[in-house]
Amino acid sequence: MAYRFCENEQFDFEVMALLGAAWQQGSDPGEVLATAGTLREADGRRWFEGWTELARRVRSDGERAAAAGRRTSARDAWLRAAGYFGTGLVAADALADEQRLLSVFREHRECFDRFAAAWEPAAERVAVPYEGTALPGYLFRPATGGADAPTVIVNNGSDGPVSTAWTMLGAPAVARGWNALLFDGPGQQAMLFEHGMPFRPDWENVITPVVDFLLARGDIAAGRLVLAGISQAGYRVPRALAFEQRIAAGVADPGVVSVVDSWWNNFPPELHELFDSGDRTAFDQVMREGIEEDEEFPALWQWRAKPYGIHSPFDLLTEMGRYDLTGVLDRIAVPLLVTSPEGEQFWPGQSRRLYDALPGEKEFVEFTAAEGAGMHCEPLGRALFEQRVFDWLAARLDVTA
Incomplete structure (x- = not known):
């Protein structure tokens, strides 16, 4: 972009991601711009404190609205507060205080929990059995939806908060009458900060328990599961699909062959x-x-x-270096959509590399700067992203919503 919100490249990207979240009510552009304007040259500590301060103010707005019985205002404030806490946590390691990181993470999660409970219908808090423990998650359902509605398994990336997973993939799925499962896998959010569980490269051993959990419920349509992932999940999704065949279609945003x-x-x-x-x-x-x-x-x-x-x-x-798809690409038979945003700053060229190597049904979807949808995960092009990606999924699953 011609305009930079922050001198720090990572912080600049985070501001754009927050602005994009406004499309699904995950932020307010005025709140974002007013706060970012005070943090243009901020160091990590100031960044953390600035967004945490905003998050607490918005959370208080939500609590006052809830006390007055204003459910919608409370719900919307809690979602925004969760996103602002999550943005602050990007710089939490600048504090050299692990306990402060954990404390603010819990504030973030409490806000998202309240948002999920205030959703209509209320999201179901779930625990996915996983190797002697459980992966925490949320199952969102639409206000109206048939028994055969698709279910999108939302696969987060490396460090994004659950609020971002919601605005980027969960909310657009539910808006179309689909179910959405958000969960923390190893190395992600609660499993990292609360339990110290690191990433693992064999992500099929995470997604298979998730699929087992969903299909054992009896209220999720078999053959209607979608696995969609953002950021580093552009590696995790195809990796899982190389082994898990009960998924009807997948999305990698962007495509990643070699994480390192x-x-x-x-x-x-x-x-x-x-x-x-x-x-x-x-x-x-x-x-x-x-x-x-x-x-x-x-x-x-x-x-x-x-x-x-x-x-x-x-x-x-x-x-x-073990997070590499080269040896398993020929196993992927599930239809897979691979996004390719112009100016991809983390894995340039890898979306095309992944797409060209896929042996089965596939789709390559480009997003350009001229459309306002360039850069990693299309932070400012969310409406266009939803239209192209979810329309492709709808065609694969033969649904009209």
């Missing part, structure tokens, strides 16, 4: 050569010196690395 490339794209070639040499000690030393030289980068590195639960840069990048 988003990191290597930002490092000089000589650093990659040092990594390839296998000298773990030397690589970690160079990386840590480089990280500490940048005032803002240490917090961002920690935020991005946190879901993997690995502190050594060498070990982290080694582990991330």
